[in-house]
Structures are given as C-alpha cells and as structure tokens.
Amino acid sequence: MRVLRGRDPRPAVDREHTAALLADASDGTPGVRVWTPxxxxxFGRRDAREPGFGRAKRLAAERGFEPIERDVGGRAVAYPGDTLAFAHALPLVDGRGFESIPDRYERAIExxxxxxxxxxxxxxxxxxxxxxxxxxHSIRVAGGGxxxxxxxxxxxxxxxVAGCLVVTRADASAVADATAAVYDALGVPFDPETVGSVAEANGPEDPKPVARxxxxxxxDGPWGDGEPKIDRIDRSG
Incomplete structure (x- = not known):
C-alpha cells in the first residue's frame, strides 16, 4: 500500500497530494495518508451554501486560520496545527469492492x-x-467530548474515507474557539464543551505517535496489505 507522509505548508497544494491518492486508487493502487494539515x-460543501458563509470565512481568517473548501462532505473543521487529518483511498473496480458505504464507515471507525x-x-x-x-460516524472520549x-x-x-482527529488539549481549546465563531456565522448549533482530545482520553499529547x-x-487493517510503500512529500510530518 502506498503511504504518503509529510505536508506542504500551502493548504491548496497540500490538498492536491490527497487528491493524488484518490487518482492512484482509481488506477487500482490503494493509499493512506495521516498528517497535520x-x-x-x-469548510464542507454544505457550508458554502449557507448565507453566513462569507462571514464565517472572515472570522476564521481573523483567528489565523486560512479558509479552504474541501470536497468531502460534512461541516467545517478547524486544524490549529497538531490536529491530524487522515485519508484512505480505495479502488472500487479491482474485484474487491471494499464493501458498501456503511460498511466502509464501520471499518474506518473500528x-x-x-x-x-x-x-x-x-x-x-x-x-x-x-x-x-x-x-x-464519530469517535469520542469515553463519556466525554x-x-x-x-x-x-x-x-x-x-x-x-477521510477524517479529522484532535490530539492535544491545546488544539481542543483552539478548535472549540474557532468552531464557535464559524458555526455561529453558519447558523450551526455548537457547544464548545463537546470538543475532546486523544490526550484527554489518556492517550499521547504528541501527534506523531498517534499518526504512526x-x-x-x-x-495492517482490513483494507491493507501489511506492506507500506513510503512516499514522502517533505520532512515535516
């Protein structure tokens, strides 16, 4: 399996690397990427249709977050610096099929x-x-955020199949602050107290071991072959 490591500091260019994983999967090569954007x-596609979208982008920028639009569905997600993103690209035309949409969600969560x-x-x-x-399709601290x-x-x-993962307590606080402003502009209900972190769940405070x-x-999971083929973007993550 192709494993893409690292990131580009330019969000638009960084996103192109994940798009390349999907293109490779279309040719039959599965791949995975876990990184700190x-x-x-x-912002998700639903956000872009909201009347407060312009204001939400301005509020994000005022807090030092570059506003971008992603292809995967869902609502806006803030990445303060140590929050992880993960993406697994799967071919659907090689005879394996990788199950249905609900099955893929279930296996990803597992x-x-x-x-x-x-x-x-x-x-x-x-x-x-x-x-x-x-x-x-979410994961929480047991009994928490x-x-x-x-x-x-x-x-x-x-x-x-893609997602976000809040690792540190500092990022959880930053996610809560930025999301509160952005979701208020979009008219989406949000409780800042619901943001948890891996560290709060008694896991590491460092995103690197979590990423690995x-x-x-x-x-090594149900979609993998146990043979990582490392391809680096740079030396940053």
Missing amino acids: PRQVA TVIRALRSLGAEVSTGEPPESFCPGD KVAGIAQRVRGDAAL ALEDAFV
Whole structure:
C-alpha cells in the first residue's frame, strides 16, 4: 500500500497530494495518508451554501486560520496545527469492492478506535450533541467530548474515507474557539464543551505517535496489505 507522509505548508497544494491518492486508487493502487494539515478551517460543501458563509470565512481568517473548501462532505473543521487529518483511498473496480458505504464507515471507525486504544486512549463510538463536524460516524472520549469525525467521497472507481482527529488539549481549546465563531456565522448549533482530545482520553499529547499508529492500523487493517510503500512529500510530518 502506498503511504504518503509529510505536508506542504500551502493548504491548496497540500490538498492536491490527497487528491493524488484518490487518482492512484482509481488506477487500482490503494493509499493512506495521516498528517497535520497547515493551520486552516476546512469548510464542507454544505457550508458554502449557507448565507453566513462569507462571514464565517472572515472570522476564521481573523483567528489565523486560512479558509479552504474541501470536497468531502460534512461541516467545517478547524486544524490549529497538531490536529491530524487522515485519508484512505480505495479502488472500487479491482474485484474487491471494499464493501458498501456503511460498511466502509464501520471499518474506518473500528480501525481508528483500534489505533487509539493501542496507545492507551479510552475512546468509543458516538458523539455528544452539538459537536463540531456533526455526523453519525464519530469517535469520542469515553463519556466525554468528540475527538474524531469521518466522512467519505465516492466516485465510480474509487472512494476516499477521510477524517479529522484532535490530539492535544491545546488544539481542543483552539478548535472549540474557532468552531464557535464559524458555526455561529453558519447558523450551526455548537457547544464548545463537546470538543475532546486523544490526550484527554489518556492517550499521547504528541501527534506523531498517534499518526504512526493510525497509519499502521490502516496498512495492517482490513483494507491493507501489511506492506507500506513510503512516499514522502517533505520532512515535516
């Protein structure tokens, strides 16, 4: 499996690397990427249709987050610097099929939970009400705040299963602050107290071991082959 490591400090260029994973999957090569995106708020397609979208982007920029628009569905997600993003690109035309959309969600959640629990984090499925990037496919601190959300982008020959993961307590605070402003502009309910972190769940405060655990879990998991083929963008992550 192709494993893409690192990031580009330019959000638009960085996003192109993830798009390249999906293009490779269309040709039959699965791939995975786990990284810390540049400081940004990634808006979903639904956000762009809201009357407060322009104001939401301005509020993000005022807080030092570059506003970008992503292809995967879901609501806006803030990446303060140590929050992880992960993306697994899967071919759908090689005879394996990689199951249905619901099955892919279930396996992705199982994979992320397995990775986090291997690091000692106490996490479970689900999310509290009025969370960031609200959706049915989420992971939370056991009895606490949300730490991860998962979405999919599907086209005829490939699927991209992607998500975000809040690792540090500092990032959880920054996510809560930025999301409160952005969601208020978009008219989306949000409770800042619902943002959790891997560290709060008794996992590491450092995103690097979390990233490697996630990467290994996908490579060794139900969609992987156990043979990572490392391809670096740079030396930053």
